[in-house]
Amino acid sequence: MYSRKKTSAFTEPSWTPTERLKQAVETAEAIVVGAGAGLSASSGLLYSGPRFETHFEDFIEKYHFPDMYTAGFYPYLTLEEYWAYWSRHIYWNRYDRPVGEAYRLLLEMVGRREYFVLTTNVDHCFQDTGFDEKRIFATQGDYGLWQCSLPCCQRTFKNEESVRRMVELQRNMRIPGELVPRCPVCGRPLTMHLRCDDRFVQDAAWYATQTRCMDFLSRHRTGRVVYLELGVGGNTPAIIKYPFWRLTLENPDAVYACINPEPWPLPEEIASRALWIGADIKKTLEEITDGGAE
Structure with a gap:
Protein backbone atom coordinates (compact mmCIF):
# COMPACT_ATOMS: atom_id res chain seq x y z
CA MET A 1 0.00 0.00 0.00
CA SER A 43 -0.15 1.87 -25.10
CA GLY A 44 0.42 1.12 -28.78
CA LEU A 45 -2.84 2.57 -30.11
CA LEU A 46 -1.17 4.52 -32.89
CA TYR A 47 -2.99 6.17 -35.79
CA SER A 48 -0.19 5.41 -38.24
CA GLY A 49 2.16 2.55 -38.96
CA PRO A 50 1.26 -1.17 -38.95
CA ARG A 51 -2.21 -0.79 -37.37
CA PHE A 52 -3.24 1.71 -40.02
CA GLU A 53 -1.62 -0.17 -42.89
CA THR A 54 -3.20 -3.49 -41.89
CA HIS A 55 -6.78 -2.32 -41.45
CA PHE A 56 -6.97 0.38 -44.14
CA GLU A 57 -4.83 -0.94 -46.98
CA ASP A 58 -7.52 -0.22 -49.59
CA PHE A 59 -8.06 3.39 -48.43
CA ILE A 60 -4.32 3.98 -48.40
CA GLU A 61 -3.97 2.60 -51.93
CA LYS A 62 -6.77 4.81 -53.27
CA TYR A 63 -6.17 8.05 -51.37
CA HIS A 64 -2.56 7.77 -50.13
CA PHE A 65 -3.58 8.64 -46.59
CA PRO A 66 -0.63 8.84 -44.15
CA ASP A 67 -2.69 8.09 -41.02
CA MET A 68 -6.17 7.61 -39.57
CA TYR A 69 -6.40 11.24 -38.50
CA THR A 70 -6.05 12.47 -42.07
CA ALA A 71 -8.41 9.80 -43.39
CA GLY A 72 -11.06 10.78 -40.88
CA PHE A 73 -11.23 14.35 -42.15
CA TYR A 74 -11.33 13.46 -45.86
CA PRO A 75 -14.50 14.71 -47.68
CA TYR A 76 -15.76 11.38 -49.01
CA LEU A 77 -18.18 11.79 -51.91
CA THR A 78 -20.77 9.31 -50.61
CA LEU A 79 -22.10 8.37 -47.20
CA GLU A 80 -21.56 4.72 -48.10
CA GLU A 81 -17.82 5.30 -48.45
CA TYR A 82 -17.68 7.66 -45.48
CA TRP A 83 -19.17 5.01 -43.22
CA ALA A 84 -17.04 2.24 -44.70
CA TYR A 85 -14.04 4.18 -43.44
CA TRP A 86 -15.52 5.36 -40.16
CA SER A 87 -17.06 2.04 -39.18
CA ARG A 88 -13.60 0.47 -39.42
CA HIS A 89 -12.05 3.40 -37.57
CA ILE A 90 -14.54 3.02 -34.74
CA TYR A 91 -14.26 -0.76 -34.69
CA TRP A 92 -10.46 -0.91 -34.45
CA ASN A 93 -10.15 1.98 -32.00
CA ARG A 94 -13.17 1.35 -29.78
CA TYR A 95 -14.47 -2.22 -29.98
CA ASP A 96 -11.57 -4.43 -31.05
CA ARG A 97 -8.38 -3.17 -29.47
CA PRO A 98 -6.38 -4.24 -26.44
CA GLY A 141 -16.97 12.83 -27.33
CA ASP A 142 -16.93 9.06 -27.69
CA TYR A 143 -16.30 6.78 -30.66
CA GLY A 144 -19.15 4.63 -29.36
CA LEU A 145 -21.75 7.36 -29.89
CA TRP A 146 -23.37 9.11 -32.84
CA GLN A 147 -25.37 12.33 -33.00
CA CYS A 148 -27.61 14.08 -35.49
CA SER A 149 -25.55 15.92 -38.12
CA LEU A 150 -27.70 19.07 -37.81
CA PRO A 151 -28.17 18.51 -34.82
CA CYS A 152 -31.93 18.61 -34.35
CA CYS A 153 -31.72 17.42 -30.73
CA GLN A 154 -29.26 17.16 -27.86
CA ARG A 155 -29.17 13.38 -27.90
CA THR A 156 -26.53 10.75 -28.63
CA PHE A 157 -27.02 7.21 -29.92
CA LYS A 158 -25.02 4.06 -29.20
CA ASN A 159 -23.52 2.56 -32.32
CA GLU A 160 -21.87 -0.79 -31.56
CA GLU A 161 -24.39 -3.07 -33.26
CA SER A 162 -24.56 -0.86 -36.36
CA VAL A 163 -20.79 -0.51 -36.59
CA ARG A 164 -20.25 -4.26 -36.43
CA ARG A 165 -22.76 -4.78 -39.26
CA MET A 166 -21.08 -2.09 -41.38
CA VAL A 167 -17.68 -3.71 -40.95
CA GLU A 168 -19.06 -7.16 -41.76
CA LEU A 169 -21.14 -6.21 -44.80
CA GLN A 170 -19.05 -3.53 -46.52
CA ARG A 171 -17.59 -4.33 -49.92
CA ASN A 172 -15.25 -2.32 -52.14
CA MET A 173 -14.94 0.44 -49.53
CA ARG A 174 -18.69 0.96 -49.28
CA ILE A 175 -21.43 -0.10 -46.91
CA PRO A 176 -24.91 -1.04 -48.14
CA GLY A 177 -27.02 2.08 -48.50
CA GLU A 178 -29.62 0.81 -46.04
CA LEU A 179 -26.99 0.79 -43.29
CA VAL A 180 -26.32 4.55 -43.49
CA PRO A 181 -27.34 5.70 -39.99
CA ARG A 182 -30.05 8.33 -39.76
CA CYS A 183 -31.39 10.39 -36.90
CA PRO A 184 -34.50 8.75 -35.43
CA VAL A 185 -35.93 12.21 -34.73
CA CYS A 186 -35.52 14.11 -38.02
CA GLY A 187 -34.19 11.54 -40.50
CA ARG A 188 -30.99 13.39 -41.33
CA PRO A 189 -27.74 11.42 -41.47
CA LEU A 190 -26.07 10.78 -38.16
CA THR A 191 -22.45 11.73 -37.65
CA MET A 192 -19.66 11.03 -35.20
CA HIS A 193 -19.99 12.35 -31.67
CA LEU A 194 -16.67 14.16 -31.82
CA ARG A 195 -16.08 17.82 -31.05
CA CYS A 196 -15.11 19.34 -34.39
CA ASP A 197 -17.25 22.49 -34.43
CA ASP A 198 -20.17 24.18 -32.69
CA ARG A 199 -22.54 21.35 -33.65
CA PHE A 200 -21.12 19.02 -31.02
CA VAL A 201 -23.92 17.62 -28.85
Missing part, protein backbone atom coordinates in the same frame (compact mmCIF):
# COMPACT_ATOMS: atom_id res chain seq x y z
CA TYR A 2 1.05 3.59 -0.54
CA SER A 3 2.30 5.62 2.39
CA ARG A 4 -0.07 8.24 3.77
CA LYS A 5 2.41 10.13 5.94
CA LYS A 6 2.66 13.83 5.22
CA THR A 7 5.98 14.60 3.61
CA SER A 8 7.05 17.11 1.02
CA ALA A 9 7.36 15.90 -2.54
CA PHE A 10 10.21 18.27 -3.30
CA THR A 11 12.47 18.18 -0.24
CA GLU A 12 15.19 16.09 -1.89
CA PRO A 13 16.94 18.11 -4.62
CA SER A 14 18.95 15.07 -5.72
CA TRP A 15 15.84 13.13 -6.69
CA THR A 16 15.04 12.60 -10.37
CA PRO A 17 11.77 14.06 -11.67
CA THR A 18 10.25 10.57 -11.68
CA GLU A 19 11.25 10.03 -8.03
CA ARG A 20 9.76 13.39 -7.12
CA LEU A 21 6.51 12.51 -8.89
CA LYS A 22 6.37 9.13 -7.17
CA GLN A 23 6.72 10.82 -3.79
CA ALA A 24 4.03 13.34 -4.67
CA VAL A 25 1.67 10.56 -5.72
CA GLU A 26 2.35 8.54 -2.57
CA THR A 27 1.47 11.47 -0.32
CA ALA A 28 -1.39 12.90 -2.39
CA GLU A 29 -4.84 13.40 -0.95
CA ALA A 30 -6.27 13.55 -4.48
CA ILE A 31 -5.06 13.07 -8.05
CA VAL A 32 -6.54 14.77 -11.08
CA VAL A 33 -5.50 13.02 -14.29
CA GLY A 34 -5.52 14.99 -17.52
CA ALA A 35 -5.02 12.68 -20.49
CA GLY A 36 -4.49 13.28 -24.18
CA ALA A 37 -3.77 11.13 -27.20
CA GLY A 38 -0.21 10.48 -26.06
CA LEU A 39 -1.48 8.14 -23.34
CA SER A 40 -3.16 5.85 -25.89
CA ALA A 41 -0.13 6.11 -28.17
CA SER A 42 2.07 4.95 -25.30
CA VAL A 99 -6.58 -2.50 -23.10
CA GLY A 100 -3.34 -0.59 -23.07
CA GLU A 101 -0.67 -1.32 -20.48
CA ALA A 102 -0.19 2.37 -19.74
CA TYR A 103 -3.85 2.59 -18.70
CA ARG A 104 -3.52 -0.48 -16.47
CA LEU A 105 -0.48 0.98 -14.73
CA LEU A 106 -2.24 4.30 -14.26
CA LEU A 107 -5.22 2.57 -12.66
CA GLU A 108 -2.84 0.69 -10.37
CA MET A 109 -1.35 4.02 -9.33
CA VAL A 110 -4.54 6.01 -8.69
CA GLY A 111 -7.11 3.34 -7.90
CA ARG A 112 -6.64 3.37 -4.14
CA ARG A 113 -7.19 7.08 -3.63
CA GLU A 114 -9.39 9.97 -4.59
CA TYR A 115 -9.06 10.66 -8.31
CA PHE A 116 -10.82 12.12 -11.30
CA VAL A 117 -9.99 11.86 -15.00
CA LEU A 118 -10.36 14.72 -17.46
CA THR A 119 -9.60 13.51 -20.97
CA THR A 120 -9.81 14.59 -24.59
CA ASN A 121 -9.51 10.95 -25.68
CA VAL A 122 -12.57 9.41 -27.30
CA ASP A 123 -11.50 5.75 -27.44
CA HIS A 124 -13.12 4.61 -24.16
CA CYS A 125 -9.85 3.11 -22.89
CA PHE A 126 -10.30 4.46 -19.36
CA GLN A 127 -13.68 2.78 -18.96
CA ASP A 128 -12.51 -0.51 -20.49
CA THR A 129 -9.50 -0.60 -18.15
CA GLY A 130 -11.73 -0.43 -15.09
CA PHE A 131 -11.69 3.24 -14.13
CA ASP A 132 -14.91 4.33 -12.43
CA GLU A 133 -17.15 5.74 -15.19
CA LYS A 134 -18.49 8.34 -12.77
CA ARG A 135 -14.94 9.68 -12.38
CA ILE A 136 -14.25 10.21 -16.09
CA PHE A 137 -15.11 13.34 -18.05
CA ALA A 138 -14.47 12.76 -21.77
CA THR A 139 -15.02 16.30 -22.98
CA GLN A 140 -14.60 15.72 -26.71
CA GLN A 202 -23.63 17.98 -25.09
CA ASP A 203 -26.38 15.72 -23.86
CA ALA A 204 -27.65 15.11 -20.34
CA ALA A 205 -24.95 12.51 -19.65
CA TRP A 206 -22.22 14.94 -20.78
CA TYR A 207 -23.48 17.66 -18.44
CA ALA A 208 -23.87 15.24 -15.53
CA THR A 209 -20.24 14.18 -15.90
CA GLN A 210 -19.11 17.79 -16.21
CA THR A 211 -20.89 18.56 -12.95
CA ARG A 212 -19.19 15.65 -11.16
CA CYS A 213 -15.82 16.86 -12.45
CA MET A 214 -16.40 20.44 -11.34
CA ASP A 215 -17.59 19.24 -7.92
CA PHE A 216 -14.45 17.13 -7.50
CA LEU A 217 -12.16 20.02 -8.45
CA SER A 218 -14.03 22.31 -6.07
CA ARG A 219 -13.74 19.85 -3.15
CA HIS A 220 -10.00 19.57 -3.71
CA ARG A 221 -8.98 23.17 -4.25
CA THR A 222 -6.75 22.87 -1.17
CA GLY A 223 -4.53 20.14 0.21
CA ARG A 224 -2.02 17.80 -1.38
CA VAL A 225 -3.37 17.47 -4.91
CA VAL A 226 -1.40 16.16 -7.89
CA TYR A 227 -2.44 17.44 -11.30
CA LEU A 228 -1.01 14.75 -13.56
CA GLU A 229 -0.96 15.60 -17.26
CA LEU A 230 -0.31 12.67 -19.63
CA GLY A 231 0.34 12.98 -23.35
CA VAL A 232 -1.51 16.26 -23.88
CA GLY A 233 -0.57 18.02 -27.11
CA GLY A 234 -0.77 21.64 -28.15
CA ASN A 235 -4.09 21.53 -30.02
CA THR A 236 -6.40 22.12 -27.05
CA PRO A 237 -4.31 23.37 -24.09
CA ALA A 238 -7.31 25.26 -22.69
CA ILE A 239 -9.04 22.00 -21.74
CA ILE A 240 -6.37 20.43 -19.54
CA LYS A 241 -2.99 22.15 -19.49
CA TYR A 242 -3.97 25.74 -18.72
CA PRO A 243 -6.59 24.81 -16.06
CA PHE A 244 -4.05 22.52 -14.37
CA TRP A 245 -1.52 25.37 -14.26
CA ARG A 246 -4.12 27.72 -12.77
CA LEU A 247 -5.30 25.22 -10.15
CA THR A 248 -1.71 24.51 -9.13
CA LEU A 249 -1.00 28.21 -8.79
CA GLU A 250 -4.06 28.68 -6.57
CA ASN A 251 -3.12 25.82 -4.24
CA PRO A 252 0.34 26.12 -2.59
CA ASP A 253 0.24 22.43 -1.60
CA ALA A 254 -0.46 21.19 -5.14
CA VAL A 255 1.98 19.61 -7.57
CA TYR A 256 1.73 19.76 -11.36
CA ALA A 257 3.41 17.01 -13.38
CA CYS A 258 3.57 16.58 -17.14
CA ILE A 259 4.73 13.32 -18.71
CA ASN A 260 5.28 13.88 -22.41
CA PRO A 261 8.22 13.16 -24.72
CA GLU A 262 7.54 16.52 -26.35
CA PRO A 263 8.97 19.40 -24.26
CA TRP A 264 6.68 22.10 -22.89
CA PRO A 265 7.97 25.05 -20.86
CA LEU A 266 6.73 25.23 -17.28
CA PRO A 267 5.29 28.52 -15.97
CA GLU A 268 7.70 30.36 -13.67
CA GLU A 269 4.91 30.95 -11.16
CA ILE A 270 4.64 27.24 -10.35
CA ALA A 271 8.14 26.10 -11.30
CA SER A 272 9.04 25.06 -7.76
CA ARG A 273 6.06 22.67 -7.68
CA ALA A 274 6.06 21.55 -11.31
CA LEU A 275 7.68 18.68 -13.17
CA TRP A 276 8.18 17.80 -16.80
CA ILE A 277 9.23 14.21 -17.51
CA GLY A 278 10.28 13.90 -21.12
CA ALA A 279 9.91 10.14 -21.37
CA ASP A 280 7.51 7.47 -22.52
CA ILE A 281 4.39 7.46 -20.35
CA LYS A 282 4.19 3.70 -19.93
CA LYS A 283 7.85 3.44 -18.95
CA THR A 284 7.47 6.24 -16.40
CA LEU A 285 4.37 4.66 -14.87
CA GLU A 286 6.23 1.35 -14.61
CA GLU A 287 8.93 3.10 -12.60
CA ILE A 288 6.40 4.76 -10.31
CA THR A 289 4.41 1.58 -9.68
CA ASP A 290 7.41 -0.77 -9.73
CA GLY A 291 5.94 -2.38 -12.81
CA GLY A 292 2.47 -2.62 -11.28
CA ALA A 293 3.59 -5.07 -8.59
CA GLU A 294 1.51 -5.20 -5.46
Whole structure:
Protein backbone atom coordinates (compact mmCIF):
# COMPACT_ATOMS: atom_id res chain seq x y z
CA MET A 1 0.00 0.00 0.00
CA TYR A 2 1.05 3.59 -0.54
CA SER A 3 2.30 5.62 2.39
CA ARG A 4 -0.07 8.24 3.77
CA LYS A 5 2.41 10.13 5.94
CA LYS A 6 2.66 13.83 5.22
CA THR A 7 5.98 14.60 3.61
CA SER A 8 7.05 17.11 1.02
CA ALA A 9 7.36 15.90 -2.54
CA PHE A 10 10.21 18.27 -3.30
CA THR A 11 12.47 18.18 -0.24
CA GLU A 12 15.19 16.09 -1.89
CA PRO A 13 16.94 18.11 -4.62
CA SER A 14 18.95 15.07 -5.72
CA TRP A 15 15.84 13.13 -6.69
CA THR A 16 15.04 12.60 -10.37
CA PRO A 17 11.77 14.06 -11.67
CA THR A 18 10.25 10.57 -11.68
CA GLU A 19 11.25 10.03 -8.03
CA ARG A 20 9.76 13.39 -7.12
CA LEU A 21 6.51 12.51 -8.89
CA LYS A 22 6.37 9.13 -7.17
CA GLN A 23 6.72 10.82 -3.79
CA ALA A 24 4.03 13.34 -4.67
CA VAL A 25 1.67 10.56 -5.72
CA GLU A 26 2.35 8.54 -2.57
CA THR A 27 1.47 11.47 -0.32
CA ALA A 28 -1.39 12.90 -2.39
CA GLU A 29 -4.84 13.40 -0.95
CA ALA A 30 -6.27 13.55 -4.48
CA ILE A 31 -5.06 13.07 -8.05
CA VAL A 32 -6.54 14.77 -11.08
CA VAL A 33 -5.50 13.02 -14.29
CA GLY A 34 -5.52 14.99 -17.52
CA ALA A 35 -5.02 12.68 -20.49
CA GLY A 36 -4.49 13.28 -24.18
CA ALA A 37 -3.77 11.13 -27.20
CA GLY A 38 -0.21 10.48 -26.06
CA LEU A 39 -1.48 8.14 -23.34
CA SER A 40 -3.16 5.85 -25.89
CA ALA A 41 -0.13 6.11 -28.17
CA SER A 42 2.07 4.95 -25.30
CA SER A 43 -0.15 1.87 -25.10
CA GLY A 44 0.42 1.12 -28.78
CA LEU A 45 -2.84 2.57 -30.11
CA LEU A 46 -1.17 4.52 -32.89
CA TYR A 47 -2.99 6.17 -35.79
CA SER A 48 -0.19 5.41 -38.24
CA GLY A 49 2.16 2.55 -38.96
CA PRO A 50 1.26 -1.17 -38.95
CA ARG A 51 -2.21 -0.79 -37.37
CA PHE A 52 -3.24 1.71 -40.02
CA GLU A 53 -1.62 -0.17 -42.89
CA THR A 54 -3.20 -3.49 -41.89
CA HIS A 55 -6.78 -2.32 -41.45
CA PHE A 56 -6.97 0.38 -44.14
CA GLU A 57 -4.83 -0.94 -46.98
CA ASP A 58 -7.52 -0.22 -49.59
CA PHE A 59 -8.06 3.39 -48.43
CA ILE A 60 -4.32 3.98 -48.40
CA GLU A 61 -3.97 2.60 -51.93
CA LYS A 62 -6.77 4.81 -53.27
CA TYR A 63 -6.17 8.05 -51.37
CA HIS A 64 -2.56 7.77 -50.13
CA PHE A 65 -3.58 8.64 -46.59
CA PRO A 66 -0.63 8.84 -44.15
CA ASP A 67 -2.69 8.09 -41.02
CA MET A 68 -6.17 7.61 -39.57
CA TYR A 69 -6.40 11.24 -38.50
CA THR A 70 -6.05 12.47 -42.07
CA ALA A 71 -8.41 9.80 -43.39
CA GLY A 72 -11.06 10.78 -40.88
CA PHE A 73 -11.23 14.35 -42.15
CA TYR A 74 -11.33 13.46 -45.86
CA PRO A 75 -14.50 14.71 -47.68
CA TYR A 76 -15.76 11.38 -49.01
CA LEU A 77 -18.18 11.79 -51.91
CA THR A 78 -20.77 9.31 -50.61
CA LEU A 79 -22.10 8.37 -47.20
CA GLU A 80 -21.56 4.72 -48.10
CA GLU A 81 -17.82 5.30 -48.45
CA TYR A 82 -17.68 7.66 -45.48
CA TRP A 83 -19.17 5.01 -43.22
CA ALA A 84 -17.04 2.24 -44.70
CA TYR A 85 -14.04 4.18 -43.44
CA TRP A 86 -15.52 5.36 -40.16
CA SER A 87 -17.06 2.04 -39.18
CA ARG A 88 -13.60 0.47 -39.42
CA HIS A 89 -12.05 3.40 -37.57
CA ILE A 90 -14.54 3.02 -34.74
CA TYR A 91 -14.26 -0.76 -34.69
CA TRP A 92 -10.46 -0.91 -34.45
CA ASN A 93 -10.15 1.98 -32.00
CA ARG A 94 -13.17 1.35 -29.78
CA TYR A 95 -14.47 -2.22 -29.98
CA ASP A 96 -11.57 -4.43 -31.05
CA ARG A 97 -8.38 -3.17 -29.47
CA PRO A 98 -6.38 -4.24 -26.44
CA VAL A 99 -6.58 -2.50 -23.10
CA GLY A 100 -3.34 -0.59 -23.07
CA GLU A 101 -0.67 -1.32 -20.48
CA ALA A 102 -0.19 2.37 -19.74
CA TYR A 103 -3.85 2.59 -18.70
CA ARG A 104 -3.52 -0.48 -16.47
CA LEU A 105 -0.48 0.98 -14.73
CA LEU A 106 -2.24 4.30 -14.26
CA LEU A 107 -5.22 2.57 -12.66
CA GLU A 108 -2.84 0.69 -10.37
CA MET A 109 -1.35 4.02 -9.33
CA VAL A 110 -4.54 6.01 -8.69
CA GLY A 111 -7.11 3.34 -7.90
CA ARG A 112 -6.64 3.37 -4.14
CA ARG A 113 -7.19 7.08 -3.63
CA GLU A 114 -9.39 9.97 -4.59
CA TYR A 115 -9.06 10.66 -8.31
CA PHE A 116 -10.82 12.12 -11.30
CA VAL A 117 -9.99 11.86 -15.00
CA LEU A 118 -10.36 14.72 -17.46
CA THR A 119 -9.60 13.51 -20.97
CA THR A 120 -9.81 14.59 -24.59
CA ASN A 121 -9.51 10.95 -25.68
CA VAL A 122 -12.57 9.41 -27.30
CA ASP A 123 -11.50 5.75 -27.44
CA HIS A 124 -13.12 4.61 -24.16
CA CYS A 125 -9.85 3.11 -22.89
CA PHE A 126 -10.30 4.46 -19.36
CA GLN A 127 -13.68 2.78 -18.96
CA ASP A 128 -12.51 -0.51 -20.49
CA THR A 129 -9.50 -0.60 -18.15
CA GLY A 130 -11.73 -0.43 -15.09
CA PHE A 131 -11.69 3.24 -14.13
CA ASP A 132 -14.91 4.33 -12.43
CA GLU A 133 -17.15 5.74 -15.19
CA LYS A 134 -18.49 8.34 -12.77
CA ARG A 135 -14.94 9.68 -12.38
CA ILE A 136 -14.25 10.21 -16.09
CA PHE A 137 -15.11 13.34 -18.05
CA ALA A 138 -14.47 12.76 -21.77
CA THR A 139 -15.02 16.30 -22.98
CA GLN A 140 -14.60 15.72 -26.71
CA GLY A 141 -16.97 12.83 -27.33
CA ASP A 142 -16.93 9.06 -27.69
CA TYR A 143 -16.30 6.78 -30.66
CA GLY A 144 -19.15 4.63 -29.36
CA LEU A 145 -21.75 7.36 -29.89
CA TRP A 146 -23.37 9.11 -32.84
CA GLN A 147 -25.37 12.33 -33.00
CA CYS A 148 -27.61 14.08 -35.49
CA SER A 149 -25.55 15.92 -38.12
CA LEU A 150 -27.70 19.07 -37.81
CA PRO A 151 -28.17 18.51 -34.82
CA CYS A 152 -31.93 18.61 -34.35
CA CYS A 153 -31.72 17.42 -30.73
CA GLN A 154 -29.26 17.16 -27.86
CA ARG A 155 -29.17 13.38 -27.90
CA THR A 156 -26.53 10.75 -28.63
CA PHE A 157 -27.02 7.21 -29.92
CA LYS A 158 -25.02 4.06 -29.20
CA ASN A 159 -23.52 2.56 -32.32
CA GLU A 160 -21.87 -0.79 -31.56
CA GLU A 161 -24.39 -3.07 -33.26
CA SER A 162 -24.56 -0.86 -36.36
CA VAL A 163 -20.79 -0.51 -36.59
CA ARG A 164 -20.25 -4.26 -36.43
CA ARG A 165 -22.76 -4.78 -39.26
CA MET A 166 -21.08 -2.09 -41.38
CA VAL A 167 -17.68 -3.71 -40.95
CA GLU A 168 -19.06 -7.16 -41.76
CA LEU A 169 -21.14 -6.21 -44.80
CA GLN A 170 -19.05 -3.53 -46.52
CA ARG A 171 -17.59 -4.33 -49.92
CA ASN A 172 -15.25 -2.32 -52.14
CA MET A 173 -14.94 0.44 -49.53
CA ARG A 174 -18.69 0.96 -49.28
CA ILE A 175 -21.43 -0.10 -46.91
CA PRO A 176 -24.91 -1.04 -48.14
CA GLY A 177 -27.02 2.08 -48.50
CA GLU A 178 -29.62 0.81 -46.04
CA LEU A 179 -26.99 0.79 -43.29
CA VAL A 180 -26.32 4.55 -43.49
CA PRO A 181 -27.34 5.70 -39.99
CA ARG A 182 -30.05 8.33 -39.76
CA CYS A 183 -31.39 10.39 -36.90
CA PRO A 184 -34.50 8.75 -35.43
CA VAL A 185 -35.93 12.21 -34.73
CA CYS A 186 -35.52 14.11 -38.02
CA GLY A 187 -34.19 11.54 -40.50
CA ARG A 188 -30.99 13.39 -41.33
CA PRO A 189 -27.74 11.42 -41.47
CA LEU A 190 -26.07 10.78 -38.16
CA THR A 191 -22.45 11.73 -37.65
CA MET A 192 -19.66 11.03 -35.20
CA HIS A 193 -19.99 12.35 -31.67
CA LEU A 194 -16.67 14.16 -31.82
CA ARG A 195 -16.08 17.82 -31.05
CA CYS A 196 -15.11 19.34 -34.39
CA ASP A 197 -17.25 22.49 -34.43
CA ASP A 198 -20.17 24.18 -32.69
CA ARG A 199 -22.54 21.35 -33.65
CA PHE A 200 -21.12 19.02 -31.02
CA VAL A 201 -23.92 17.62 -28.85
CA GLN A 202 -23.63 17.98 -25.09
CA ASP A 203 -26.38 15.72 -23.86
CA ALA A 204 -27.65 15.11 -20.34
CA ALA A 205 -24.95 12.51 -19.65
CA TRP A 206 -22.22 14.94 -20.78
CA TYR A 207 -23.48 17.66 -18.44
CA ALA A 208 -23.87 15.24 -15.53
CA THR A 209 -20.24 14.18 -15.90
CA GLN A 210 -19.11 17.79 -16.21
CA THR A 211 -20.89 18.56 -12.95
CA ARG A 212 -19.19 15.65 -11.16
CA CYS A 213 -15.82 16.86 -12.45
CA MET A 214 -16.40 20.44 -11.34
CA ASP A 215 -17.59 19.24 -7.92
CA PHE A 216 -14.45 17.13 -7.50
CA LEU A 217 -12.16 20.02 -8.45
CA SER A 218 -14.03 22.31 -6.07
CA ARG A 219 -13.74 19.85 -3.15
CA HIS A 220 -10.00 19.57 -3.71
CA ARG A 221 -8.98 23.17 -4.25
CA THR A 222 -6.75 22.87 -1.17
CA GLY A 223 -4.53 20.14 0.21
CA ARG A 224 -2.02 17.80 -1.38
CA VAL A 225 -3.37 17.47 -4.91
CA VAL A 226 -1.40 16.16 -7.89
CA TYR A 227 -2.44 17.44 -11.30
CA LEU A 228 -1.01 14.75 -13.56
CA GLU A 229 -0.96 15.60 -17.26
CA LEU A 230 -0.31 12.67 -19.63
CA GLY A 231 0.34 12.98 -23.35
CA VAL A 232 -1.51 16.26 -23.88
CA GLY A 233 -0.57 18.02 -27.11
CA GLY A 234 -0.77 21.64 -28.15
CA ASN A 235 -4.09 21.53 -30.02
CA THR A 236 -6.40 22.12 -27.05
CA PRO A 237 -4.31 23.37 -24.09
CA ALA A 238 -7.31 25.26 -22.69
CA ILE A 239 -9.04 22.00 -21.74
CA ILE A 240 -6.37 20.43 -19.54
CA LYS A 241 -2.99 22.15 -19.49
CA TYR A 242 -3.97 25.74 -18.72
CA PRO A 243 -6.59 24.81 -16.06
CA PHE A 244 -4.05 22.52 -14.37
CA TRP A 245 -1.52 25.37 -14.26
CA ARG A 246 -4.12 27.72 -12.77
CA LEU A 247 -5.30 25.22 -10.15
CA THR A 248 -1.71 24.51 -9.13
CA LEU A 249 -1.00 28.21 -8.79
CA GLU A 250 -4.06 28.68 -6.57
CA ASN A 251 -3.12 25.82 -4.24
CA PRO A 252 0.34 26.12 -2.59
CA ASP A 253 0.24 22.43 -1.60
CA ALA A 254 -0.46 21.19 -5.14
CA VAL A 255 1.98 19.61 -7.57
CA TYR A 256 1.73 19.76 -11.36
CA ALA A 257 3.41 17.01 -13.38
CA CYS A 258 3.57 16.58 -17.14
CA ILE A 259 4.73 13.32 -18.71
CA ASN A 260 5.28 13.88 -22.41
CA PRO A 261 8.22 13.16 -24.72
CA GLU A 262 7.54 16.52 -26.35
CA PRO A 263 8.97 19.40 -24.26
CA TRP A 264 6.68 22.10 -22.89
CA PRO A 265 7.97 25.05 -20.86
CA LEU A 266 6.73 25.23 -17.28
CA PRO A 267 5.29 28.52 -15.97
CA GLU A 268 7.70 30.36 -13.67
CA GLU A 269 4.91 30.95 -11.16
CA ILE A 270 4.64 27.24 -10.35
CA ALA A 271 8.14 26.10 -11.30
CA SER A 272 9.04 25.06 -7.76
CA ARG A 273 6.06 22.67 -7.68
CA ALA A 274 6.06 21.55 -11.31
CA LEU A 275 7.68 18.68 -13.17
CA TRP A 276 8.18 17.80 -16.80
CA ILE A 277 9.23 14.21 -17.51
CA GLY A 278 10.28 13.90 -21.12
CA ALA A 279 9.91 10.14 -21.37
CA ASP A 280 7.51 7.47 -22.52
CA ILE A 281 4.39 7.46 -20.35
CA LYS A 282 4.19 3.70 -19.93
CA LYS A 283 7.85 3.44 -18.95
CA THR A 284 7.47 6.24 -16.40
CA LEU A 285 4.37 4.66 -14.87
CA GLU A 286 6.23 1.35 -14.61
CA GLU A 287 8.93 3.10 -12.60
CA ILE A 288 6.40 4.76 -10.31
CA THR A 289 4.41 1.58 -9.68
CA ASP A 290 7.41 -0.77 -9.73
CA GLY A 291 5.94 -2.38 -12.81
CA GLY A 292 2.47 -2.62 -11.28
CA ALA A 293 3.59 -5.07 -8.59
CA GLU A 294 1.51 -5.20 -5.46
